[in-house]
Amino acid sequence: MQASLGGVPLVSPVLTASGCSAFGQELDPFFDLTAIGAVVTKSVQLRARSGRPTPRMAETPSGMLNSIGLQGPGIDGLLAEELPWLAARGARALVSIAGSRTEDFAELASRLRGVPGVLGLEVNISCPNVESRGEVFACNPDASAEVVAAVRAAADPAHPVYAKLTPDVTDIVSVARACADAGANGLSMINTLLGLAIDPDTMRPVLGGVTGGLSGPAIRPVALRCVWQVHQALPNVPILGMGGIRTGLDALQFVLAGAGAVSVGTAVFNDPSAPVRIAEELAAALGERGFGRLSDAVGYAHRRADPPAGRHSR
Amino acid sequence: MQASLGGVPLVSPVLTASGCSAFGQELDPFFDLTAIGAVVTKSVQLRARSGRPTPRMAETPSGMLNSIGLQGPGIDGLLAEELPWLAARGARALVSIAGSRTEDFAELASRLRGVPGVLGLEVNISCPNVESRGEVFACNPDASAEVVAAVRAAADPAHPVYAKLTPDVTDIVSVARACADAGANGLSMINTLLGLAIDPDTMRPVLGGVTGGLSGPAIRPVALRCVWQVHQALPNVPILGMGGIRTGLDALQFVLAGAGAVSVGTAVFNDPSAPVRIAEELAAALGERGFGRLSDAVGYAHRRADPPAGRHSR
Amino acid sequence: MQGLAEVLATRPVSAYVELTLHAPDIAERCEPGQFVSFAVGGRTSAMLLRRSIAISGVRGPAITVVVSAAGPGSTWLTELRRGDEVDVVGPLGRPFPGAPAGAPALLVGGGYGAAALVGLAARLRGAGHEVAAVVGAATASRLCSTDELGRLAAPLAVLTDDGSAGRAGRVTVAVAELVTGAGVVYACGPMGMLRAVSELAGARGLPCYVAVEESMACGIGVCMTCVLPVVGADGRTRFSRACTEGPVFGGDRVRFEDIGTLPPDVVGADAMGLAPAAAAPAGAVAGPVVTSPAGPGETP
Amino acid sequence: MQGLAEVLATRPVSAYVELTLHAPDIAERCEPGQFVSFAVGGRTSAMLLRRSIAISGVRGPAITVVVSAAGPGSTWLTELRRGDEVDVVGPLGRPFPGAPAGAPALLVGGGYGAAALVGLAARLRGAGHEVAAVVGAATASRLCSTDELGRLAAPLAVLTDDGSAGRAGRVTVAVAELVTGAGVVYACGPMGMLRAVSELAGARGLPCYVAVEESMACGIGVCMTCVLPVVGADGRTRFSRACTEGPVFGGDRVRFEDIGTLPPDVVGADAMGLAPAAAAPAGAVAGPVVTSPAGPGETP
C-alpha cells in the first residue's frame, strides 16, 4: 500500500507519533520497524533536556494527559546513538525538532542534513509542554511561518519539512496556510489539546507541570475536524493525520478527510504492535471499498461523487 | 449545600446543561426539578427553529457529537408554555438565549424581564451548530462584549447574565475578560468542541451538518483547563463550569479549579438522575475534605495553602 | 423508571439473542410498542450513550427483548450472561394505539421488528380481534418471532428476500394480499418496509401505525437527536422526537421520503437559512442549506 | 511479548486477589523483579492505559500476580473470573540482580510488594544463599505472601503498624536487627520503606536493590512518564525510566528525597529554565521553575 510523505515514498502510510515511540529501539521487540512508514522520533532540541518533574501523566476518559517537557538527549546524542541505531536496521526516521527560538530550529535542521536513515523533518511548533515566557509558535501564523521558512532554508533539500499544528487555535486554517506559504512540504495534524486534571485527594493539579497535553481516542473528532478544514482550504498540501487513531477504520476516516499518511501515538501504549495492525486493517478496508490506490481515497469524503463500486452495507 | 449564581442563591450548585434537558418536563419523572440549582433551558431564539436535518448525533469515545441546529419553539412558545410549566412546579430556569445578531439577544433578554421562575440568562455566544455566514461570536472578544453589553442593558436587573464561552479559541482568557468587562455577571464554561466523524461505510460525514459539537467525559480535561485559566486570570468572576461531569468527584475538580456551580449535560443521557446524584456526591466529598461551605472550596487548587484537616487518603 | 435488572435467561433466536430480564416495575406498566434503553459496555466503558431496544414480551415480573448484534453496544448486550445485571430505563415512548372495535388487525414485522409485535398480537386477540401477520427478513437467519406469532395470528405469512425460508419475496407482496381483509394495520421494521406498508394501508384508507427507529442519544426526549418529519393534527409538519412523540406514529403522518432532509415547509425551517447579515433574499428557497462549515465554527 | 492469557484461578489473599494466568511465553523467560502490564476494562473501556503488576511467581506455564484493588483498573483486574481472558504484555523491566557468592540475603516486603519477593527467595535458596525476610504492612489484612516467604526464609519477621498481626511497628525496626547478618538486601514496597531500607543497607556498605513504583503510561519505555532521579555509573544524575532502566535500581543510586522534583544537577535540567528571549541571567539558579502556565500554552 504505497504512500508518500511530501514526495518521499513510504513503505506504509502508518507512522508512529513523536513522543510515543521514543527513538524506536523499545518497539523493536514488538514489530518490524522497517515495515512501518517511519519512526517519528521524540522531539529533539539543541541541548539535552531533563524534562519536567513527575507526575508527568494522568489517565482521562478515553485518553491521557502528559507533561513530559521534551526530555531527550539533544541533537548530539541523537546523531551519535539513536539515529545510527535506526539506520543500521534499515528503519526510516522522521525526526521531530523543537526549540524556543527560530534559530534553534534552523540549526537543528542543518545538523540533520544528509544523515543516513533520516526521511524528513517534523517541526514541532505546537507541543504545549515546555516552559517559556512566550506563546506557542503554532498559535501564531507569522511565528509559525518564520520557523518553517528558516527550517526549509536550512534543511537538506531532500528532506520534506512537515509543520506540526496545534488544535488550540481559533482558526487552524490560517496557521496551516501560513506554514504552507512559508515552504512547508506538508502539515502534521494534530498535537495534543491543552488540558488539566485535579487529584480529588491532594486537591492539586495531578501534573507537576499543572496543565498537560490531552491525547488518545477522546480527541479523535477534533483531529478529524482539523484535517477536514485544512484539506478543504488547502487540498494540495499533504497532511500527516493523527489524534486518537486505534484501528484501521479510524485511519480510514483520516484518509477520507484528507490525510495521505497517519501517525499512531497513544494507542501504542495500549497495543505496542498497533502501527502494523492498523496498517493491515487500513489496507483491507481500502480494498473492500474498491480503492485501487491509497491516493484515490485521500480526501474522498469531501467529493460529492458517488462512492466507488465497493461494498456499502448501510 | 448553598450556592449562588451571580449573587442569586441556589438550592444546589448543580444545574442541568442547555440542550441536554430540553425545558425540564421530560426529566420530571426522574428527579425533583426543584431540588437542583436550576434547569438550564435549550437555547431559544426569537423565531421557532426546525433545527438541522438528521443524522444529528454520532457516538465518540467517551463522548458524542451533536449537530442539532438549535431546534426550539422560539421565545413566544417558551413564554407561553415551557416557562409557565416550570414556574408552576416551583422549579427555577436559567434561560439560554441565542441569536445571529446582537439585537436578537437584546430583544430576547427584554422579553424575559420579570418572567416568573426565571433565575437568570445564559448567553449562548458559542454554540457551534447553526448556519451563519459569520464567525462564532465567542471566538471574538469584541463581538462577545457587544452581545453581553446589549443583553446586560436590556435584561431584568434581577437576572444575572452569564456568557457561555467556547474552548475553540487561541486565548479563552481574553474573551472571558471582554465579557466580564462588558458587564457579564458570570461565565459559563465550556460549550462543545467542534468535531467531525466520518462513517467508514458511507464514507461521508456522519452528521447532516458535517461538523458538530463534541461533549461528554472526553472533553473534561479541556473544560477544567479553561476554568483554571479563567479563574487564575479573573478570580472574582463567578464561573458555571461544565464539560463531561459524571460524578461528584468530577464536579469537585471544577469547584477546586474555580467554579462556583456546575452544569451536567451529556451525562444525563447515560443517567437521567445524574444531577441529583452528583449533587449528593459533591456534598459528601466536600464534607469529607473539611470544607464547611462550598465557597471555601471554590478555586482552592490555585491556593498554595495546605489542605484543610480533612481526610487525605494518599 | 431507572435501575438494575438481572438477566434471568439468554437464548439465541436465529441470528439474534433473546434476553429475559427481571424488571417488575417495567413489566407491570409497559405496553406493546414501547421500548427500554440500556447502558452498555460496563462500568468503565467509553460508550456513553444508551441503546434503545423494543420490549418484545412480558412474563410476570420479567420482560423479554430481542437484540441483534450490530455495533459494539448491541453486541455487548448479546454477550450478557445469566446472573449479570444491566442498567435499564423504561418503559419509554408511546405504545401502539388500540384497534377500532371489531376491526381485524394485520401485523407486519421486518427482521427483529417482529419481536415488538408479539405482545400486541396477544393483546389484540385478548380483546377479541382477529389477527393476521406477515413476517419477513432478508434471509432465514434474520427472521424473528415466527413461532410466537404463529400461535397468535392466522394466517401468518413468512417471506425472505432470498427465499431461504417461507415464500420468496418482500413482505409487501403478502401485505397487499392480506390488507384487503384488515381493518387496521400495525408495522415494525426497517424504514423502507414501514413506508411501503403505510402506502398500502393508506391507499385503502385503513388506520396504520408504525414503530420507527432513529438514532437516539438520550431516549427520554431531552436531546432532539431522534427527530423525523411528521405531519401534526393541524396539518403542519414538525421535526418530532421518535423517542417521546413516537416511536409509534400514524403511517400516513410520517413523511418517509423526507427523513434526513430539511423540507422547507417544516415548522421553523425558514429560520434555518437566514444569512446573518441580511434577511434571505426574497424568493430564495430556504432549502437545505448544506454548505460546508463557514470558517472555524457556525454561529448559533 | 504480547497476547491473551487465560485466567486459570483467582484466589482472595487477605485484602488482595491472587490471579494465576496461563502465559507460557512469559513464565519461561521472566525473572524475579520483572512485571507484566495488563489492558484493563474490557474491549470498550475508556481506560486506555495498561496497569503494571509485578510477577509474584511461576508455576510451569503459568504466572501468578497479586493485585490490590486501588482505582478502577486494578479493581477490574481483581474482578476477573476463571476462564476470562486478559491482554498482557511482558515480562517487562530489569529483574533483581544476583547476590554476591555466599552472601546471606535479607528480603524486605511492604504490603503487596512482598509478593514480588517470593520468586526471588526461591531462586536465592536454590543458589545456596541463606534467606531472611521481613514482611510488613499497615494492618493485618494488607500483609501478603507471609506463608510462601515463611517456607523459604528464616527468620521471617512480620510487622504491622497497628500491631494487628506479628510485631507492632514498622519493618525498619526488624530490618535494623537483621541487616547486621546480611550480605545483600532486596526490597519491594512503598517508596518510603525503600528509602529507609536503602539507608540502613547503605550505612553498612551492603549492596541493596529496590523495586520501585512510578505511574506508567506505556510500561515499555516509549513515553517518559515513569522517570525518577537516579545516579548513573558516571556519578551524574539522570531522570531514568522505572519501566525499562528499572523497576529494580541500586538503593544507593535512587535520590528518593528528590522524587517529584527537578534537582538542578539532573542532566539537562539547565535547559529547562531558559527564558525564551534571553539566556538565563548569570547565576540564576535554574531551579524548578514551577510557574503557572505562561498564557494559552507553553512553547516546547
Ligand SMILES: Cc1cc2nc3c(=O)[nH]c(=O)nc-3n(C[C@H](O)[C@H](O)[C@H](O)COP(=O)(O)OP(=O)(O)OC[C@H]3O[C@@H](n4cnc5c(N)ncnc54)[C@H](O)[C@@H]3O)c2cc1C
Ligand atoms: C425505538 C427503537 C427500538 C429498537 N428496537 C431494537 C430491538 O428490539 N432489537 C435490536 O437489536 N435493535 C433495536 N433497535 C436498534 C438499536 O437501538 C441499535 O441497533 C443500537 O442502538 C445500535 O447500537 P450499536 O452500539 O450496536 O451500534 P453503533 O452504530 O455503534 O451505535 C452508535 C450510536 O448510534 C446509535 N444507533 C445506531 N444505530 C441505531 C439504530 N438503528 N437505532 C437507534 N440508535 C442507533 C446507537 O444507539 C449509539 O448511540 C431499536 C432502536 C430504536 C430507536
Ligand SMILES: Cc1cc2nc3c(=O)[nH]c(=O)nc-3n(C[C@H](O)[C@H](O)[C@H](O)COP(=O)(O)OP(=O)(O)OC[C@H]3O[C@@H](n4cnc5c(N)ncnc54)[C@H](O)[C@@H]3O)c2cc1C
Ligand atoms: C513496576 C510496578 C509494579 C507493580 N506491582 C503491583 C502489584 O504487584 N500489585 C498491585 O496491586 N499493584 C502493583 N503496582 C501498582 C499498580 O500498577 C497500580 O496500583 C495501578 O496501576 C493503579 O491503577 P488503578 O486503575 O487502580 O488506579 P488509577 O489511579 O485509576 O490509575 C490511573 C493511572 O495511573 C497509573 N497509576 C496509578 N497509581 C499507580 C501506581 N502506584 N503505580 C503505577 N501506576 C499507577 C495507572 O497505571 C493508570 O494508568 C505496580 C506498579 C508498578 C509501576
Ligand SMILES: Cc1cc2nc3c(=O)[nH]c(=O)nc-3n(C[C@H](O)[C@H](O)[C@H](O)COP(=O)(O)O)c2cc1C
Ligand atoms: C507521552 C506523549 C509525549 C508526546 N511528545 C511529543 C513530542 O515530543 N513532540 C510532538 O510533536 N508531539 C508529542 N506528542 C503528541 C503526539 O505526537 C500526537 O500528536 C498526539 O498525542 C495525538 O496523537 P495520539 O492521540 O495518537 O497520541 C506526545 C504525546 C504523548 C502522549
Ligand SMILES: Cc1cc2nc3c(=O)[nH]c(=O)nc-3n(C[C@H](O)[C@H](O)[C@H](O)COP(=O)(O)O)c2cc1C
Ligand atoms: C445534544 C446537545 C445539545 C446542546 N445544545 C446546546 C444549546 O442549545 N446551547 C448551548 O449553549 N449549549 C448546548 N450544548 C452544550 C452543553 O450545554 C454543554 O456546554 C456541553 O455539552 C458540555 O457539557 P457536557 O459534557 O456535560 O454535555 C448541547 C450539548 C448537547 C450534547
Ligand code: FES
Ligand atoms: S433520543 Fe433524545 S430526544 Fe429522542
Ligand code: FES
Ligand atoms: S512508562 Fe512509558 S517510559 Fe516508562
